[in-house]
Amino acid sequence: xxxxxxxxxxxxxxxxxxxxxxxxxxxxxxxxxxxxxxxxxxxxxxxxxxxxxxxxxxxxxxxxxxxxxxxxxxxxxxxxxxxxxxxxxxxxxxxxxxxxxxxxxxxxxxxxxxxxxxxxxxxxxxxxxxxxxxxxxxxxxxxxxxxxxxxxxxxxxxxxxxxxxxxxxxxxxxxxxxxxxxxxxxxxxxxxxxxxxxxxxxxxxxxxxxxxxxxxxxxxxxxxxxx
Numbered sequence: 001x002x003x004x005x006x007x008x009x010x011x012x013x014x015x016x017x018x019x020x021x022x023x024x025x026x027x028x029x030x031x032x033x034x035x036x037x038x039x040x041x042x043x044x045x046x047x048x049x050x051x052x053x054x055x056x057x058x059x060x061x062x063x064x065x066x067x068x069x070x071x072x073x074x075x076x077x078x079x080x081x082x083x084x085x086x087x088x089x090x091x092x093x094x095x096x097x098x099x100x101x102x103x104x105x106x107x108x109x110x111x112x113x114x115x116x117x118x119x120x121x122x123x124x125x126x127x128x129x130x131x132x133x134x135x136x137x138x139x140x141x142x143x144x145x146x147x148x149x150x151x152x153x154x155x156x157x158x159x160x161x162x163x164x165x166x167x168x169x170x171x172x173x174x175x176x177x178x179x180x181x182x183x184x185x186x187x188x189x190x191x192x193x194x195x196x197x198x199x200x201x202x203x204x205x206x207x208x209x210x211x212x213x214x215x216x217x218x219x220x221x222x223x224x225x226x227x
Contacts, residue, residue: 113223140196
């Protein structure tokens with residue numbers, strides 16, 4: 001097409017001809033915009049061709065954009081498209097809302113698992129510290145002040161977790177938390193300077209209920225699910 005033809009208004013025949021041959025589109029921005037709108041309309045007709053064909057009682061398939069069916073279908077599409085678009089948008093928004101809710105629920109579940117896993121890990125490490133020889137206070141008494149402070153912090157964490165749903169379906173996590181809560185309470189009530197007999201009693205209590213083993217297993221399980 002020569003430059004003079006690019007500055008004039010295109011006829012319908014020229015529009016359809018250019019629509020079928022995009023490589024021949026002129027450089028004129030106005031004409032390109034016009035052709036782009038026509039192409040968008042054509043794509044919309046293809047997407048809704050079956051519905052429009054029924055509405056217009058089309059018997060034979062359309063083979064050319066120049067047919068009168070295209071013009072009639074275009075008019076029909078302009079009337080139907082807003083409703084179709086609204087339905088599509090509604091479905092898309094519902095899917096987005098469902099996806100967002102699912103993502104938030106999964107994120108909340110993982111975060112909850114990490115909190116419980118961290119509680120069990122720190123509890124396990126605290127129990128392990130009782131297997132180590134501490135410094136002494138008041139002659140032969142064991143200095144367990146640091147352990148007592150940690151126990152008080154873990155008690156507060158345990159109280160916060162008590163207000164949440166246990167992440168393990170068989171309530172294993174809640175049972176273990178309750179058992180650890182009792183042991184942590186026993187330690188927090190001490191003054192931090194324990195007699196060897198009292199320290200041994202706390203070690204025996206933890207060993208009898210396998211608190212360290214339970215805490216380690218649940219920590220690994222929940223941190224794996226929370227990753």
